[in-house]
Amino acid sequence: MSMTETPAPAPESDDASLHVAARREKLRKLTALGIDPWGGRFDDHQGVGAIRHRTGEIFYQTETGEQIILPDEGTDFRAWLAAQPKGELHGPRVRAAGRIVLRRTAGKLLFIDIRDWSGQVQILVGMNQVGPEGWELAQLLDLGDLIGVDGVLRRTKTGELTIFAERLHFLTKMLEPPPDKHHGLHDVELRQRMRYLDLLYTDGAQERFLKRTKIVQSIRRTLGEQGYVEVEGPTLHTIAGGAAARPFLTHHNALDMKLFMRIALELHLKRLLVGGIERVYELGRVYRNEGISPRHNPEFTMLEVYQAYGNYETMMELTEKLIVDAIHATGDHYQVTWHDQQVDFTPPFQRRSYDELFAEHVGVDPHDHDAIRKVAAEIGFDTAGRDPDVIKSDVFEEKVEDKLHGPIFVIDYPASICPLTKRSKSNPQIAERFELYVCGMELANAYTELNDPDMQEQLFRTQLTGQKEEDSMAKMDHDFIRALRHGMPPAGGLGIGIDRLVMLLTGSASIRDVILFPLLREEKEAGNDK
């Protein structure tokens, strides 16, 4: 049985509050009773949710042996019970495990509510039903402790579904006091720093993150069904390419080599296209050394998909399917509410060209560089010596993006700001690219991929005037060019920001609500929980 020795004294922290001291005292008493406060394997228990589904097995049996089915939920159970001939309730034997979330005594009775990830259920512990040892154990239970229970599932006089305990099993002691049993955790900082408490005590927190899992699973399923294979590229790069972002810098000791954390998945997936992996994707973390905001976290999850012999239109169809399938997988409807906004994901999504939207929202001819420059200057942008298309792009971001309620595919971008994209055959000034916007947020980005190695090399060499190298996607990668020289099939490529998709589908205002452990500043005093 219990191998527990004398419990270790409270480590370092001398600031043990009354609550912690009380819990440690109970820990000591448990040990003294020969009960392991840290539990162990507990087999054959059912989820609370599954147990709640067994209510139909409860029946009332009269002394004459007549079995009566219980009334529907909502009827006055106490009155119904009083009206029955003499007898008693019978129900199935069940075994459950969970965390104590509520506790109330009524003389020689103890009501405990335990919760697991499938639901919550009440347990009734009676002094005469669990015996002296069980009762002694029951006196040592605190909110937040993990327990197991064997008992019979029945209803109390008031009709509450309840496990009438026959035996309690102590599974783990909670040494810290839990948050308010009714209000939970409101402090946003505490919820992020102590996500475990948030998951346990904030309504909807677990559901939100489990929904994230469903979305990711759905994406993998959809891609798998369409013949895409998942791969894992390197996260340590010698050149941080594939996107315009500042990388994190790190260092390999043995090779004495400067390395960057990846900012995109693109360039390695394209190497795999050259290698004959015709439909390939990676769903993984990228790292960008940029500011933090409700829509940005320094590490975030990105999906990139590449399909040989496809183009950006292929990717538009795929994007729609991925999103629609994810919505179905989470049991939602096409109409989604986000931030008081209604978004309608009914396919097909709207498609509008960049220039069209530019003209509509800026009110200026998208080809009139001088007029655009004037607008940019009015906004306050520095225009001197900068590439016209870069200026146009700045104006687009300032004037148009916020208004793209969407979902809307913005298509046909100016070629010069898209160094990894194939030009339109009919108009070399246009890149075959789309971005998907929803609620002013960029959700997806896709290209017909550039596979001409000479042109790619040239674009890497040509920094657009007015752009710093670190701000540009065009970072020379000789190995990547060499790969292209071996023949990359014409292809469509797609990137989707998974966190933002999850935000939209979970109604989350902040990206930190859908990332389990968002980046936070270090706590000042380690060991101090505040």
Added chain:
RNA sequence: GAGGCUGUAGCUCAGUCGGUAGAGCAACGGACUUUUAAUCCGUAGGUCUUGGGUUCGAGCCCCAACAGCCUCACCA
């Protein structure tokens, strides 16, 4: 990086005009064999984020630091 808001008991929050700290829950002791945010009686719990300043006196006013949130910038 700039600006704004916030920081009070373990948790959720009050705190008036600047006069030395309050509630609910949680904890501890007690009553109660059908409660359900149980109830009732009693007890304990505070470096008011930190450091300066003004003042006879600061949770409150001023300055700075730290942390979180929001807006902006960078970016997706």
